[in-house]
Amino acid sequence: GNWGRLAAQQVLTQDQLLEFETFGNVSLIHLTDIHAQLVPIYFREPEINIGVGANKGEVPHITGADFRRLYGIEDGSPSHYALTYDDFAALGKTYGRMGGLDRIATVVKAIRAARPDALLLDGGDTWHGSYGCYHTAGQDVVNAMSLLKPDAMTFHWEFTLGTERLLELVGQVPFASLGQNIFDAEWDEPAEAFKPYEWFEAGGQKIAVIGQAFPYMPIANPGWMFPEYSFGIREETMQETVDTVRGEGADLVVLLSHNGFDVDKQMAGRVTGIDVILSGHTHDALPEPYVVGDTIIIATGSNGKFVSRVDLDVRDGKMMGFRHKLIPIFSDVIEPDAEMAAQVAADREPYKAELEEVLGTADGLLYRRGNFNGTWDDLICDALLEERDAEIALSPGVRWGPSILPGQPITREDVWNVTSMTYPNAYRTEMSGEFLKIVMEDVADNIFNPNPYYQQGGDMVRVGGMGYRIELSKPQGQRISDMTLLKTGEAIDPARNYVVAGWASVNEGTEGPPIWDVVEAWLKRNGTVTVGQNTSVEVIE
Amino acid sequence: GAAAAMVLPIRAFAQDAPMVGELAEFTGGAEPGTGDITLTAPEIAENGNTVPIEVSAPGAAEIRVYALGNPVPGVAAFTFGPLAASQAASTRIRLATTQEVLAVAKLQDGSFIADRKEVKVTIGGCGG
Amino acid sequence: MAEGVKPRVKVPKSASAGEAVTIKTLISHQMESGQRKDSDGNVIPRSIINRFTCDFNGQNVIDVVLAPAISTNPYFEFDATVPESGEFTFTWYDDDGSTYTDTQSIEVS
Ligand SMILES: [Mn+2]
Numbered sequence: 001g002n003w004g005r006l007a008a009q010q011v012l013t014q015d016q017l018l019e020f021e022t023f024g025n026v027s028l029i030h031l032t033d034i035h036a037q038l039v040p041i042y043f044r045e046p047e048i049n050i051g052v053g054a055n056k057g058e059v060p061h062i063t064g065a066d067f068r069r070l071y072g073i074e075d076g077s078p079s080h081y082a083l084t085y086d087d088f089a090a091l092g093k094t095y096g097r098m099g100g101l102d103r104i105a106t107v108v109k110a111i112r113a114a115r116p117d118a119l120l121l122d123g124g125d126t127w128h129g130s131y132g133c134y135h136t137a138g139q140d141v142v143n144a145m146s147l148l149k150p151d152a153m154t155f156h157w158e159f160t161l162g163t164e165r166l167l168e169l170v171g172q173v174p175f176a177s178l179g180q181n182i183f184d185a186e187w188d189e190p191a192e193a194f195k196p197y198e199w200f201e202a203g204g205q206k207i208a209v210i211g212q213a214f215p216y217m218p219i220a221n222p223g224w225m226f227p228e229y230s231f232g233i234r235e236e237t238m239q240e241t242v243d244t245v246r247g248e249g250a251d252l253v254v255l256l257s258h259n260g261f262d263v264d265k266q267m268a269g270r271v272t273g274i275d276v277i278l279s280g281h282t283h284d285a286l287p288e289p290y291v292v293g294d295t296i297i298i299a300t301g302s303n304g305k306f307v308s309r310v311d312l313d314v315r316d317g318k319m320m321g322f323r324h325k326l327i328p329i330f331s332d333v334i335e336p337d338a339e340m341a342a343q344v345a346a347d348r349e350p351y352k353a354e355l356e357e358v359l360g361t362a363d364g365l366l367y368r369r370g371n372f373n374g375t376w377d378d379l380i381c382d383a384l385l386e387e388r389d390a391e392i393a394l395s396p397g398v399r400w401g402p403s404i405l406p407g408q409p410i411t412r413e414d415v416w417n418v419t420s421m422t423y424p425n426a427y428r429t430e431m432s433g434e435f436l437k438i439v440m441e442d443v444a445d446n447i448f449n450p451n452p453y454y455q456q457g458g459d460m461v462r463v464g465g466m467g468y469r470i471e472l473s474k475p476q477g478q479r480i481s482d483m484t485l486l487k488t489g490e491a492i493d494p495a496r497n498y499v500v501a502g503w504a505s506v507n508e509g510t511e512g513p514p515i516w517d518v519v520e521a522w523l524k525r526n527g528t529v530t531v532g533q534n535t536s537v538e539v540i541e
Numbered sequence: 542g543a544a545a546a547m548v549l550p551i552r553a554f555a556q557d558a559p560m561v562g563e564l565a566e567f568t569g570g571a572e573p574g575t576g577d578i579t580l581t582a583p584e585i586a587e588n589g590n591t592v593p594i595e596v597s598a599p600g601a602a603e604i605r606v607y608a609l610g611n612p613v614p615g616v617a618a619f620t621f622g623p624l625a626a627s628q629a630a631s632t633r634i635r636l637a638t639t640q641e642v643l644a645v646a647k648l649q650d651g652s653f654i655a656d657r658k659e660v661k662v663t664i665g666g667c668g669g
Numbered sequence: 670m671a672e673g674v675k676p677r678v679k680v681p682k683s684a685s686a687g688e689a690v691t692i693k694t695l696i697s698h699q700m701e702s703g704q705r706k707d708s709d710g711n712v713i714p715r716s717i718i719n720r721f722t723c724d725f726n727g728q729n730v731i732d733v734v735l736a737p738a739i740s741t742n743p744y745f746e747f748d749a750t751v752p753e754s755g756e757f758t759f760t761w762y763d764d765d766g767s768t769y770t771d772t773q774s775i776e777v778s
């Protein structure tokens with residue numbers, strides 16, 4: 001309530017959030033994975049984020065109190081609320097929503113006032129994820145970002161706009177569209193519309209910004225929407241690109257990456273000559289740079305909650321030192337930028353009534369992030385089971401989608417924030433128990449393969465109507481056991497067919513109503529919904 | 542350039558076609574060693590029906606590629622003529638499932654060396 | 670002869686004597702593996718490109734034997750040495766006995 005807000009405003013000030021002693025001669029500003037969240041939201045960070053192999057127990061796979069101890073964050077503090085999951089509902093009432101592109105604009109302008117030639121770099125997953133973004137095919141976000149004037153951007157979900165629209169927007173934006181791993185699929189040559197890197201001059205230094213788009217786009221997303229392109233990690237061409245820009249006299253090499261954190265960490269240890277990796281895709285927010293040899297990795301979170309500022313001392317072709325701050329965007333504390341606020345409001349105006357319509361209320365916290373389940377996904381699975389009359393529901397383990405506090409009305413905008421995509425059809429089909437196991441094993445290996453280069457950076461597929469046990473350290477094909485149909489308590493029979501409802505299939509021609517209609521119908525029928533504890537997944541580390 | 546097609550007298554179809562054959566046929570049963578041979582392939586196939594691979598073995602007389610998890614493992618055999626600037630080539634292959642791809646080179650002295658790479662073929666979905 | 674088979678190649682227009690040039694080739698071909706079945710359950714007979722060669726002024730650059738595991742629209746990339754001006758000849762051999770050829774000339778200075 002208001003009392004909490006006032007208290008928060010007394011604790012926090014804009015000056016405090018922006019406080020930064022300018023350092024060295026170059027500043028980088030990093031923003032990533034905002035998923036079209038142009039206005040402030042609540043977003044709970046994960047409770048369960050398990051690292052495997054060499055990354056077991058390493059950041060960013062540390063959560064909650066352990067995370068706070070590691071970084072010296074006080075319990076109940078603003079950083080506790082911004083960076084960890086526990087007490088989220090209570091702290092959310094105290095500290096309010098986070099993000100909003102108008103607040104971000106204020107922060108960016110303040111940094112540019114201190115360092116006019118600061119580089120603003122957008123890590124991608126920008127033109128995706130909301131009602132407005134879907135209905136304008138990315139235009140509302142592009143309008144806002146064009147005002148913010150990044151210097152360069154790389155990509156992931158943007159490709160799900162389809163090649164034609166993507167190229168239209170890439171042609172429209174006044175900044176560099178980068179991806180050294182975006183190749184023409186037919187002739188295996190660097191794609192014409194995306195440059196591998198761009199040169200900038202700042203602080204009298206020659207800076208090369210190399211882009212790395214999400215490596216596994218045609219696997220994690222529908223490749224038929226952008227058949228002209230091929231991606232991949234392409235470590236060899238990354239090294240060649242770094243060597244090229246070093247050879248041409250780069251004083252500083254920055255990698256604007258959508259690899260995901262563990263992949264970036266592995267790449268930093270294997271590709272030489274990168275000074276700074278601005279990491280995106282896995283939505284991790286880290287209050288300090290992660291250092292691998294001579295490379296620092298910056299993780300700036302998601303959904304517009306954070307902006308990273310990295311000041312660097314660059315001399316004689318070397319990064320001599322850095323100063324960094326992960327700036328949390330507390331929306332009640334940071335003054336909105338009027339110009340950006342007007343732009344966002346103008347683009348929301350045509351959809352205002354649709355966005356604000358209340359569809360229901362939840363009696364508990366709705367969140368998504370976490371390796372195995374979240375209450376938002378449980379709700380979506382319940383809607384799929386009932387509205388599509390299925391025995392089992394599958395919901396993709398995506399990492400975007402803001403949270404809803406207990407008792408907060410659920411609007412159409414909120415539903416779209418967790419479901420919006422260009423392949424939303426809620427299918428209803430039969431799958432054998434054997435095939436279900438293959439699907440679960442397949443997704444599990446995409447998350448828990450001990451080699452990060454084999455990971456795709458999402459979370460485990462969410463399951464309704466079925467429980468299972470997962471042993472993370474087992475090899476592919478042996479992690480999943482005890483699959484149980486919850487309705488009857490019977491073990492899943494490999495030979496029997498089950499009626500399965502799901503959404504976000506990457507297969508072309510998938511039929512069914514869009515998922516947001518399914519969830520909306522279910523919410524309208526149920527009104528206030530109860531969010532229970534999900535104990536159907538047993539995790540063995 | 543000019544593209545032309547002509548029909549030769551019909552031969553006896555597939556059985557006349559040159560074959561890649563089995564690994565044992567190529568090496569005579571010898572176990573290939575390690576050496577200057579590189580097989581490049583993606584960690585995860587974007588599409589199992591068309592997986593880009595590159596083989597390179599400087600000085601090799603012939604390189605053969607096998608997809609060890611396919612129903613028929615033989616994929617291709619490359620021989621290099623006097624005007625080959627390198628003993629290297631790229632192509633695109635079909636992989637039925639997650640498996641190891643093997644490249645074996647026959648060197649000028651008749652010995653064999655090999656490199657292998659695991660390629661994951663996955664159903665896909667989800668994402669960050 | 671299979672329908673709609675169309676070779677395409679990418680060769681630089683010029684090079685210096687003895688230079689290594691990268692060549693890329695594609696040919697549209699369904700590469701029917703002989704392992705698929707039609708909707709009636711009958712095996713669809715194998716029909717692939719089984720050999721590809723590239724020669725320059727009558728001397729061989731590369732000679733490839735293809736199995737059905739080569740993808741639809743076979744693609745090859747390789748490097749050739751060009752000692753003098755002349756013509757590359759590319760030949761694809763189809764299971765049905767057809768051959769398809771393409772030629773590309775290169776100017777050596
Ligand atoms: Mn993202």
Ligand SMILES: [Mn+2]
Nearest residue numbers: 125156281669
């Ligand atoms: Mn992403």
